[in-house]
Amino acid sequence: MQFERLTYVSHATDPAESVMAASDILEQSVRKNPRNNITGALAFTPSRFVQVLEGSHGSLDVLLLKLAMDPRHHDMIVLARIPIQHRLFSDWSMIAPVFTPQGRARLVALVADQTPPFGALNELIYEMWAEQGSATARSPSPEVQ
Ligand SMILES: Cc1cc2nc3c(=O)[nH]c(=O)nc-3n(C[C@H](O)[C@H](O)[C@H](O)COP(=O)(O)O)c2cc1C
Numbered sequence: 001m002q003f004e005r006l007t008y009v010s011h012a013t014d015p016a017e018s019v020m021a022a023s024d025i026l027e028q029s030v031r032k033n034p035r036n037n038i039t040g041a042l043a044f045t046p047s048r049f050v051q052v053l054e055g056s057h058g059s060l061d062v063l064l065l066k067l068a069m070d071p072r073h074h075d076m077i078v079l080a081r082i083p084i085q086h087r088l089f090s091d092w093s094m095i096a097p098v099f100t101p102q103g104r105a106r107l108v109a110l111v112a113d114q115t116p117p118f119g120a121l122n123e124l125i126y127e128m129w130a131e132q133g134s135a136t137a138r139s140p141s142p143e144v145q
Pocket of ligand 1: 025028032063068070094
């Protein structure tokens with residue numbers, strides 16, 4: 001089956017509550033994504049969410065419809081949706097990497113742009129995840145894009 005990687009950004013509806021929202025969203029995603037064979041990563045600043053989703057075309061379409069109706073965020077922009085041979089986050093139904101201070105500063109700078117470059121976002125999120133110490137994650141993926 002052909003898989004795709006989709007990267008989007010959105011605006012948090014309640015910036016004061018976005019950390020709490022992210023923790024709920026993470027819990028919900030970890031619970032639901034396995035049954036849809038979706039993997040990915042979630043990053044957030046007080047005002048914005050960035051999510052990388054990997055899965056089949058159909059499962060991503062279904063999730064996109066749900067995401068579009070979710071009141072916890074708005075103004076979703078899909079930055080990229082590309083066919084992939086390998087998942088970046090294959091072991092994770094959804095991971096929210098812990099950002100280093102430098103990584104966080106890069107994330108904040110990237111999402112200051114209304115439509116940030118998806119390659120830089122994917123790379124940064126993957127890098128933050130890899131820095132957390134999974135031995136298998138240490139080698140940079142040949143196809144972060
Ligand atoms: C930023 C953000 C990311 C989300 N990511 C996922 C996800 O990866 N998987 C998922 O099932 N739901 C995710 N959700 C929740 C969905 O929008 C939706 O609430 C949930 O899938 C509802 O599923 P149900 O209609 O089957 O109960 C996310 C919501 C937000 C705001």
